[in-house]
Amino acid sequence: MKPVAPQCNILSVLPTESKRALCERCEVNGLSFCGAFGKAHSDRLQEITTQARLGAKQTLFMEGDPAEYIFTLAAGMMEISRHKPSGRRQIIGFLGAADFLGLAHAGCYAYTATAISDVALCRFRRRSFEALMNEFPELEHGLFKAVSNELVESQNQSLMLGQKKAEERVASFLLWQLRKSGGDHAESIDLPMTRGQIADYLGITIETASRTFTALKEREFIGLTGSHKVNICNRDGLEMLAEG
Amino acid sequence: MKPVAPQCNILSVLPTESKRALCERCEVNGLSFCGAFGKAHSDRLQEITTQARLGAKQTLFMEGDPAEYIFTLAAGMMEISRHKPSGRRQIIGFLGAADFLGLAHAGCYAYTATAISDVALCRFRRRSFEALMNEFPELEHGLFKAVSNELVESQNQSLMLGQKKAEERVASFLLWQLRKSGGDHAESIDLPMTRGQIADYLGITIETASRTFTALKEREFIGLTGSHKVNICNRDGLEMLAEG
């Protein structure tokens, strides 16, 4: 895996006047921590909000950068990854609409964040956000909840990597994506990430990931329309597989 | 793995009058989130603190129980674990002095907590603690930081389970325990947990864990005095191994 291209922070910041309109239309209102709070104190939050966009494959920030901003992902998908001194890298999560982004450890970002598809973000200067949190404790509650959820997710991930077999991992991953994207009733999912990224996240090789997709297709658990479009044919079956 | 014995919440609550004395002597003051805060508002915190003890192998709470309390671990070691519907269980962490305990998800504990050695805890009723947080935002900051650290830990765990080999896992585990227990200079560590618990946590089998310990001993990276006492003979070597 080559080093990440140094094209960080390429943000095309949108004109100020459109901010409110964008935020009110924002698909994630009511879901992310800013949504609930924004209803009550919309104007105060907007004062410190910057809308931003980022193209696919661009890096928003790198692990270890000073953590000046925090973000909410409004649309699109991003990956977050961490590096080992040895140079090895692992994707530790995929983020979708309404997810929080920008956890800091000792003042620096704890992971690298890269766009998988084109994305839209709300950006908050950390200092301003902290000031607002001091003023409105419910905002801090919201952020706290977001981090708690992230922690539970991460522990799920540990569970998975700790004991599941390749097939169980892929099945879990597909169901997780299904839940995240289309509510519970959708039957097809779009996977903007590559097989390589999925494999990395699941702790298996590209080849094993690919073989497993093929096997699931052959056994008619899923259908594949190109490699980024998956139809769930036998959801209950997948749930069985995922449990192990 | 048999189901956890239903001996939850067996707390021998200490007499009230000794609370302050205990807290002031508490080894973890200054480390845990209550420590820093306690210096300034010691009396307010103590009002809602209950000191408690728990014997080895006893369960403090189970995943899914209503999360009425939160805890700080003052002395001893605990394991936290999660269950899959299938009945499989995985240890997702070991907690030591100063660690926070009691993360809730939707009002219920997100994991099961069990004492490995005899432990001493500070217990706070969640509602009281939340009230105090509303009054003193810096207390919420402290808790927030504790959860953030837990998240980073958990992500480290994912990194490990995702790509490390058995030997790298054991080496990382030993170094992590070393750092946690004796500062950076200690040369021996006490591992109160069994090989089975270590293996579970590291996502390998008991046999592999045992073989790896033996191999590390044979190659003189470590020395073993009984199976719960480890001497670090070649720390740099271990660091190399751990990185992979």
Added chain:
DNA sequence: CGGCCGCTTGACCTACCTCAACTTATGTGG
């Protein structure tokens, strides 16, 4: 003393990794 539990060691087996060839998408310049 005897039973139990945690730990170790050995022999075998399999799921997954590695290496390699090939096919299919994606994108770029003429």
Added chain:
DNA sequence: CCACATAAGTTGAGGTAGGTCAAGCGGCCG
């Protein structure tokens, strides 16, 4: 719009780390 280059994905063959099963060892407690 096609030709070519490059990246992503699939498939096969073979090797290995670590899982599984089974037996033996040592300490601890009744």
